Amino acid sequence: MNFSEVFKQSNQLCKVSPDGKYLATCVQYRLVVRDVSTLQIMHLYTCLDQISHMEWSSDSLFILCAMYKRGLVQVWSLEQPDWHCKIDEGSIGLVSSRWSPDGRHILNTTEFHLRITVWSLCTKAVSYIKYPKACQKGIDFSRDGSYMALAERRDCKDFVSIFVCDDWHLLRHFETETQDLAGLEWSPNGCVLAVWDSCLEYKVLLYSLDGRLLSTYSAYEWSLGVKSVSWSPSSQFLAIGSYDEKVRIINHITWKKIAQFEHPATVESTKTVYKEVERRPAVGTDEMSLHNITTGSTLFNTQSKYEICSLPVQIPVVKPDPDRANPKIGVSVLAFSSDNHYLATKNGGFQVHSLNWHCSDNSLILLGKEQLCLCYMETDEEDK
Amino acid sequence: MPESSLVKDGRSSSVEYGASPLRQFSQSSLLLHRNSYMLGTFCTEHNVQQCLSHINQEISSLGLPPVWTESGNSSELNIVAVLNCMYDLIQLHRRGLRTLESMEVEQLKSSSNIDHLQLTITRLKEQLELSKRENTGLLERERQLQLKAKSLQSCLKNEKEEVQKLQNIIASRASQYNHEMKRKEREFNKLKERLNQLLVDKKEKKQAIDVLNNIGRADGKRSLWKTEKTEAKHEGEMYKTLLSDYDARQRELVLENAELRKVLQQMKKDMVSILSSRKPAVKSDKPEHSGVQARSEEEEEEVFDSSKESVELYCVHAREKLTNSIRLQWRRLKSHVERLDSQASLVQMVESKDTDAVPQETQEEEMDRLKLEIQQCKDFIQTQQQLLQQLSSPCDEETASLLSNCYMLQEKERLGEEWKTLEEQRKIFERERKNFTEAAIRLSHERKAFEEDRATWLKHQFLNLSPFADSKKTPLLKSKSAFLISAETEAPEKLIKCHSDTASPTPRCVPLASASTADLYRTLCLIPENSSVQPKTNGEHVEESSMFCGDVFVQHQQWEHSEDHTPSQEKNSSI
Numbered sequence: 001m002n003f004s005e006v007f008k009q010s011n012q013l014c015k016v017s018p019d020g021k022y023l024a025t026c027v028q029y030r031l032v033v034r035d036v037s038t039l040q041i042m043h044l045y046t047c048l049d050q051i052s053h054m055e056w057s058s059d060s061l062f063i064l065c066a067m068y069k070r071g072l073v074q075v076w077s078l079e080q081p082d083w084h085c086k087i088d089e090g091s092i093g094l095v096s097s098r099w100s101p102d103g104r105h106i107l108n109t110t111e112f113h114l115r116i117t118v119w120s121l122c123t124k125a126v127s128y129i130k131y132p133k134a135c136q137k138g139i140d141f142s143r144d145g146s147y148m149a150l151a152e153r154r155d156c157k158d159f160v161s162i163f164v165c166d167d168w169h170l171l172r173h174f175e176t177e178t179q180d181l182a183g184l185e186w187s188p189n190g191c192v193l194a195v196w197d198s199c200l201e202y203k204v205l206l207y208s209l210d211g212r213l214l215s216t217y218s219a220y221e222w223s224l225g226v227k228s229v230s231w232s233p234s235s236q237f238l239a240i241g242s243y244d245e246k247v248r249i250i251n252h253i254t255w256k257k258i259a260q261f262e263h264p265a266t267v268e269s270t271k272t273v274y275k276e277v278e279r280r281p282a283v284g285t286d287e288m289s290l291h292n293i294t295t296g297s298t299l300f301n302t303q304s305k306y307e308i309c310s311l312p313v314q315i316p317v318v319k320p321d322p323d324r325a326n327p328k329i330g331v332s333v334l335a336f337s338s339d340n341h342y343l344a345t346k347n348g349g350f351q352v353h354s355l356n357w358h359c360s361d362n363s364l365i366l367l368g369k370e371q372l373c374l375c376y377m378e379t380d381e382e383d384k
Numbered sequence: 385m386p387e388s389s390l391v392k393d394g395r396s397s398s399v400e401y402g403a404s405p406l407r408q409f410s411q412s413s414l415l416l417h418r419n420s421y422m423l424g425t426f427c428t429e430h431n432v433q434q435c436l437s438h439i440n441q442e443i444s445s446l447g448l449p450p451v452w453t454e455s456g457n458s459s460e461l462n463i464v465a466v467l468n469c470m471y472d473l474i475q476l477h478r479r480g481l482r483t484l485e486s487m488e489v490e491q492l493k494s495s496s497n498i499d500h501l502q503l504t505i506t507r508l509k510e511q512l513e514l515s516k517r518e519n520t521g522l523l524e525r526e527r528q529l530q531l532k533a534k535s536l537q538s539c540l541k542n543e544k545e546e547v548q549k550l551q552n553i554i555a556s557r558a559s560q561y562n563h564e565m566k567r568k569e570r571e572f573n574k575l576k577e578r579l580n581q582l583l584v585d586k587k588e589k590k591q592a593i594d595v596l597n598n599i600g601r602a603d604g605k606r607s608l609w610k611t612e613k614t615e616a617k618h619e620g621e622m623y624k625t626l627l628s629d630y631d632a633r634q635r636e637l638v639l640e641n642a643e644l645r646k647v648l649q650q651m652k653k654d655m656v657s658i659l660s661s662r663k664p665a666v667k668s669d670k671p672e673h674s675g676v677q678a679r680s681e682e683e684e685e686e687v688f689d690s691s692k693e694s695v696e697l698y699c700v701h702a703r704e705k706l707t708n709s710i711r712l713q714w715r716r717l718k719s720h721v722e723r724l725d726s727q728a729s730l731v732q733m734v735e736s737k738d739t740d741a742v743p744q745e746t747q748e749e750e751m752d753r754l755k756l757e758i759q760q761c762k763d764f765i766q767t768q769q770q771l772l773q774q775l776s777s778p779c780d781e782e783t784a785s786l787l788s789n790c791y792m793l794q795e796k797e798r799l800g801e802e803w804k805t806l807e808e809q810r811k812i813f814e815r816e817r818k819n820f821t822e823a824a825i826r827l828s829h830e831r832k833a834f835e836e837d838r839a840t841w842l843k844h845q846f847l848n849l850s851p852f853a854d855s856k857k858t859p860l861l862k863s864k865s866a867f868l869i870s871a872e873t874e875a876p877e878k879l880i881k882c883h884s885d886t887a888s889p890t891p892r893c894v895p896l897a898s899a900s901t902a903d904l905y906r907t908l909c910l911i912p913e914n915s916s917v918q919p920k921t922n923g924e925h926v927e928e929s930s931m932f933c934g935d936v937f938v939q940h941q942q943w944e945h946s947e948d949h950t951p952s953q954e955k956n957s958s959i
Contacts, residue, residue: 071589083596090589091582104599112575117591121599126591146621164618171618191629200560209626222553224560253633254767323555325563 004039007032013051017060022078024063026051031065031076045076048086053096057103058145062121064106066097073097073106075121087119101145101165116150118168127168133158135198137183141165142190147209149193151181160184160195160207172211178203182226187235192252194238196226199326204229204240206255215255219248224327230334237340241331245347263331263347265317317348337361448472634775641768644761648710651758655713659720700769707765714758721751 007014013026016036023034029050033043049067056063066073071094075085093111100107106119113134118127132138133151140149145165152159158181162172180198187194192214197203202225206214217240224243231238237258241247249259320327333346335355344355344364354367366373427435440450448469582588728744 077599083599085593085595087593088589088591090591091585092591093578111578112571119593121595123598124593124595126593164622166618167614169615169618171622189629191626200557209622222550222557224556253637253771323559325560327556 007034010050011052013054015054015056017056018058019060021060024054024056026054026065031063033063033078043076043078043081045074045081047074048072055097055099057099058101059103062099062103064097064099066094066108068094068096073108075106085121089117098139100148101141105165105168107139129161129163133181135180135182137185138181140185140193142186143188144190147171147186147190149184149186151184151195153181160193160211162193162209162211174207174211176205176207177213177216178205183229185229185231187231187238187252188233189235192235194229194231196229196240199224199226199243201225202242204238204250206238217250217255217257219257220244224330227330227332228334230336232336232340232343233338234340237336239334239336239343239345241334241345241347243327243330245330247331247334247343247345249343261343261345263345266314335364337364443469443473446473446476630775634771637768637771640764644764645706647757648706648761648765651754652706652710652713655710655717659713659716703765703769707762710758714754717754718751721747 007025008027009025010028011026014023016023021036022042023036023039025032025034029047031043031045031047031051031054032041033045034040035042045063045065047065047067049070049072051065052068053066054063055066061078063076063078064073065076071089071092073087073089073094075087077083087106087108089108089110092114094108095111095113096109098107099105100118104121106121108117108119109115109132110117113132114130116129116132116139118129120126129150131152131154133153135151138151141147142149148163148165150161150163152161158176158178160172160174160176160181161170163169164171176195178195178197179201182196182198184193184195186192191209193207193209195205195207197205202218202220202223204217204226206217208214219240219242226240226242228241229238230241236252238250238252239247240250245263247261247263248257249261250256251258318328320329329348331345331347333344333352333355335344335357336342337344337357338359339361341361342357342364344357346352346355351369352366353369354365356365356367357363358365362376364375366375444450449465724747725744
């Protein structure tokens with residue numbers, strides 16, 4: 001694996017454009033756009049303040065730079081570098097900013113989540129959406145970009161509003177049966193909306209696109225509940241990772257549990273466990289066991305190597321402090337492969353920031369604080 | 385006591401009645417009676433000396449001074465000695481009796497003691513028994529109580545654990561709540577500060593957007609006004625997506641259902657075949673199988689029926705019939721296997737265990753596998769039944785209208801296609817017609833030319849009938865073609881005139897140069913009959929060689945012959 005030279009960036013703002021041609025990085029108050037193949041600087045834009053958030057539009061023509069402290073959003077165009085756009089939220093402040101799926105509207109969430117302002121770049125029109133909810137994931141766009149689901153809270157009750165992204169017309173507005181809605185996510189086919197409660201109650205509700213409640217799922221009571229939720233790409237399965245270190249999978253026909261995976265401290269049932277052993281004694285071991293992994297080989301840098309451990313393997317578990325809120329136990333990251341065959345999960349307090357599958361589904365990339373691990377998977381299918 | 389024993393020995397004869405007189409011994413009156421009785425037997429006049437010596441011996445053996453000494457021959461007894469002796473003997477006797485009495489008393493005492501002790505023994509034994517039983521009872525109770533105590537302890541442990549768990553949960557929830565509360569309080573404080581700041585701060589920065597120029601929409605279309613129509617359109621689109629999703633799902637489920645049904649049918653057939661193949665073997669066994677036979681015959685009928693009804697399995701009754709028949713088969717198969725199992729076990733008990741174990745195990749495995757499969761199939765069928773019911777429930781009006789549009793769509797498309805083909809055909813016909821007209825025009829020109837030529841030829845012929853026109857024959861023949869060419873290359877005005885004349889759909893009349901006489905007519909008529917008129921497939925290729933007689937009708941007929949393959953429309957529009 002070859003690596004390029006190191007480029008400076010701030011705030012971990014470094015994104016490749018959706019069409020894969022450009023790479024944008026933010027350095028303090030500058031926005032640098034490079035060509036992906038040559039890594040030459042194509043454009044250089046200067047914003048008015050340090051950039052807090054940067055996002056590409058869906059058609060890769062515009063880049064949004066938000067400066068939360070100043071309450072400003074600046075939009076830059078790749079085709080016309082002279083074109084500029086500045087949105088000033090004024091005294092109402094800015095907490096988050098994002099593109100709409102069509103790449104022509106910007107949704108700004110004001111401070112204290114007072115409202116969401118929808119700015120149109122086509123018509124300079126403004127729309128307001130009141131009472132958005134401040135939660136883990138309060139807003140989600142469907143995959144085809146036609147609908148937006150927004151969590152709202154009025155009078156101590158949770159509501160969900162579904163908007164049509166074409167003209168921001170409110171399609172449906174209904175109350176949800178949650179105590180304290182923590183997040184919502186569209187299924188990839190855009191027909192079902194999964195809504196889950198905060199960790200104090202294990203409750204996952206499934207709503208149809210037209211607002212009907214299809215089903216409720218609750219695995220247990222009282223203990224801390226749902227930590228992460230992920231749909232399979234075919235919309236057939238919903239994986240729910242919870243604080244009890246288990247992943248439960250429910251199917252889209254009956255909305256009942258069909259499988260449950262555990263993360264025991266002693267690994268016995270998987271095929272292979274790889275343990276990274278570093279020659280430098282300072283850093284400890286970092287290991288991971290994946291479900292359904294058969295065999296594989298990994299690439300590594302010269303300083304560490306992997307050895308195969310014989311089962312059963314004891315995974316070193318760090319017991320989190322029970323007195324602190326949001327403890328670092330439970331399944332926090334779920335990632336389905338795009339062919340629906342594999343599910344990768346991260347349990348516990350391991351220092352893994354992200355799990356991503358390669359689009360060809362033969363490898364998994366793990367990003368840790370200081371490490372990058374690429375795991376290839378070999379299936380035991382016989383060819384021919 | 386030697387004395388008493390001697391007394392007993394001496395008086396061996398008196399021992400027999402020794403016991404009873406003991407009681408009456410205190411009565412001295414009877415003493416003499418005894419003694420006299422005894423004396424009578426012991427001593428007689430004859431053996432006095434012997435008796436005396438005997439008694440002496442006896443007395444001396446008793447330790448008393450002798451009664452009689454052998455000093456003198458006198459048979460007189462020393463009376464004093466004898467009385468003393470008697471007195472001694474009496475004392476001895478009394479003493480003996482006294483000891484006897486005391487011994488008897490002692491004996492009585494001891495026997496009563498013995499009795500008493502025996503009684504106490506039995507009592508104590510009973511008490512012991514009782515206490516042993518009590519002991520065992522108490523031990524038993526203790527054991528039960530110990531068990532209870534253990535179970536209670538385990539319950540207690542469980543409860544404690546649960547309490548601990550609940551406490552942990554409460555603690556974590558409490559920490560979560562506290563955290564949330566602190567967060568909210570912090571936010572609240574921020575809000576307060578902000579509010580203060582805003583109240584104090586006079587200049588309010590307004591929201592504004594500053595764009596260089598408006599950019600077009602991503603999809604290039606113009607944005608629409610928000611009207612009811614757009615809202616309805618959105619609703620419609622939303623329902624369309626939902627419906628298409630349900631459609632796709634239903635199709636998948638129908639396919640799955642069909643496959644499962646096939647599997648079930650297959651299983652049923654297999655089971656029936658297995659059971660029916662057993663029939664001849666079963667006949668020889670027990671009589672209860674006769675019922676099975678009758679039933680298996682019914683099964684065969686069922687199998688035939690269901691194979692015919694495979695298409696009709698989409699209704700509820702047929703489905704239930706299938707599942708019921710499978711259940712029935714399964715039960716029979718199960719009973720059969722159980723019977724085999726019992727037979728096998730019986731055989732096993734008689735024979736060695738090696739032979740039958742393996743097939744039994746495999747059978748059992750097969751059974752288990754089949755059972756599992758059937759259970760899975762049943763579950764699938766149930767879920768699908770539910771879903772089908774859901775889907776077959778009535779939809780809204782909007783969806784109904786959408787659906788009705790869908791039905792018409794297919795026909796509309798078909799109609800459109802048919803129109804297209806018809807249009808194409810029409811174009812083809814137009815082209816053909818044009819070709820026809822052109823050909824007809826050409827033909828008419830040629831005909832015209834030919835007519836003229838013929839007219840001239842006839843003229844010449846006529847003239848040649850006269851004896852003077854021999855020299856002009858050959859140039860005329862040559863000039864025929866020249867005439868044709870010249871006729872074609874003549875001024876198009878003539879042709880146009882011709883064409884305008886013939887444009888009407890009325891039967892054509894071809895101007896003839898001359899043909900007034902009957903002779904001419906006949907000769908003319910003869911000529912076209914002789915000439916070859918080949919029937920053509922298309923009217924385009926009417927041969928120039930056809931010579932026309934003056935009669936329009938005949939021409940018309942010929943024209944029609946040559947054109948008989950073209951549609952009737954063309955006939956009308958041709959020349």
